[in-house]
Amino acid sequence: MKLPVAAVLAFALSAGFVQAEPVRQGDLEIDAAWARASIGSSRPGAAYFTVRNLGDEADRLTGLSSPVSAMPMLHETTLSEGISRMAHVEAAEIPAGGELTLEPGGMHVMLMELTTPLKEGATFPLTLTFEAGGEITVEVPVFGPGATGPAE
Amino acid sequence: MKLTFAQKMLWAAAALALIAFAALAWTGGLRASGTGEATQEAFRPEFRLEDAATRPVTSEDFRGRYQLVFFGFTNCPDVCPTTLSEVAQVMDGLGSEADRVQPLFISVDPERDAGAELAEFTSAFHPSILGLAGSPEATQAAAESFKVFFAREDDAAAPDGYSMAHASALYLIGPDGDWLRQYAYGMPAADILADLQNRL
Numbered sequence: 001m002k003l004p005v006a007a008v009l010a011f012a013l014s015a016g017f018v019q020a021e022p023v024r025q026g027d028l029e030i031d032a033a034w035a036r037a038s039i040g041s042s043r044p045g046a047a048y049f050t051v052r053n054l055g056d057e058a059d060r061l062t063g064l065s066s067p068v069s070a071m072p073m074l075h076e077t078t079l080s081e082g083i084s085r086m087a088h089v090e091a092a093e094i095p096a097g098g099e100l101t102l103e104p105g106g107m108h109v110m111l112m113e114l115t116t117p118l119k120e121g122a123t124f125p126l127t128l129t130f131e132a133g134g135e136i137t138v139e140v141p142v143f144g145p146g147a148t149g150p151a152e
Numbered sequence: 153m154k155l156t157f158a159q160k161m162l163w164a165a166a167a168l169a170l171i172a173f174a175a176l177a178w179t180g181g182l183r184a185s186g187t188g189e190a191t192q193e194a195f196r197p198e199f200r201l202e203d204a205a206t207r208p209v210t211s212e213d214f215r216g217r218y219q220l221v222f223f224g225f226t227n228c229p230d231v232c233p234t235t236l237s238e239v240a241q242v243m244d245g246l247g248s249e250a251d252r253v254q255p256l257f258i259s260v261d262p263e264r265d266a267g268a269e270l271a272e273f274t275s276a277f278h279p280s281i282l283g284l285a286g287s288p289e290a291t292q293a294a295a296e297s298f299k300v301f302f303a304r305e306d307d308a309a310a311p312d313g314y315s316m317a318h319a320s321a322l323y324l325i326g327p328d329g330d331w332l333r334q335y336a337y338g339m340p341a342a343d344i345l346a347d348l349q350n351r352l
Contacts, residue, residue: 039273043229044229045229046229046233073309075230077231079337082321082334083301083319083320084231084317084318085305086310086317087307108229110229110230112311145237
C-alpha cells in the first residue's frame with residue numbers, strides 16, 4: 001500500500017495547528033489555548049485556555065505577558081439580568097486537582113495594545129505566571145474573529 | 153382585635169406603598185434588563201442613526217423585513233464577537249431567505265465606533281451585518297426605544313480606561329416594526345435559526 005504521505009503530513013500539520021499540544025510543567029498543564037483573530041490592531045484581542053492542576057496544592061495565575069500585547073490582562077465577563085459587564089481579575093485560583101477554564105462569556109485574557117494584529121492561522125507565545133508553578137509559555141493558535149472554541 | 157381608625161389608615165397606607173413599590177420594581181426591572189418577554193406589551197422601537205458611510209438610517213428603512221438587532225461596541229473582545237458569530241451562522245443558515253432578515257449592530261460606544269471602524273468590525277463577522285452609530289443622544293434614544301440598558305463604566309484595566317456594560321441579548325423586530333422577542337445571550341445559533349424559519 002502506498003502511503004498518502006502528503007495527506008498524512010497535511011493532517012498532522014493541520015492537527016498540530018488546530019489543537020495545540022498540552023504543555024506540562026511541574027504540577028500544571030496548560031491545554032486548549034486559542035485566540036480570536038483581532039480586527040485590526042486598535043481593538044483588543046481575546047485568548048482562552050485551560051489550566052489543570054495535577055498537584056496537591058492550589059496555585060494561582062497571577063500574571064500574563066506576550067510580545068503581541070503591551071497590556072495583557074485577565075478579565076471576566078459577568079452576565080446579570082441580561083447585562084454583560086467586564087471586570088479585571090487580579091489573580092485566579094486553580095484548586096488542587098482542579099482546573100481553571102477560560103472561555104467565551106467567562107474569564108478571558110484581554111490582549112490590549114496589540115503590537116501586531118492577530119491574524120487567523122498565525123500563532124503567538126503567551127507566558128503565564130503562577131504563584132507556585134512559575135512561568136509557563138504556550139504557543140497560542142489564532143482562529144477566525146468569530147471562533148467560539150478551541151476545536152475550530 | 154378592633155383596629156382604630158388611625159391603625160386602619162396606617163395599614164391602608166402600608167398596602168398602597170407595597171403595591172407602588174412592586175409596580176416600580178417591575179417596571180424598573182424591565183427597563184434595566186430588557187427582559188420580561190411574557191409580560192411585554194407590543195411596542196415599536198425607533199431609531200435615527202448613521203451607517204459606516206454616515207448615511208442616515210432609521211427604523212422605517214427596514215419595514216417589510218425582519219431585523220435582528222444587537223447592541224454592543226467594537227472594543228468588546230468576548231461577548232460581542234460570540235454573538236455576532238452566532239448572527240453570522242444564522243444568516244448563513246437562512247440561505248435564500250436571508251434577504252428577509254436584516255442584522256443590525258448598534259454601537260453603544262459611538263465615541264470610538266464611527267465610520268470605517270464600525271464597518272471593519274461588522275464585516276469581519278458577516279457581510280450582511282449593518283453597523284449603526286449615532287450621537288450620544290441618538291444612541292440613548294435608540295436604546296430606550298428598545299428598552300435596552302447600557303452604561304459607560306470606568307475601568308483602568310480596559311482600553312482607554314473604560315468599558316461598556318450592555319444588554320447582551322439579540323432582539324427580533326418584525327416586518328411591521330413591532331418588537332417580537334429577544335434571544336438571550338448564549339442561545340445556540342441553531343435555535344435562533346429554527347425560530348426565525350418558523351416565522352418566515
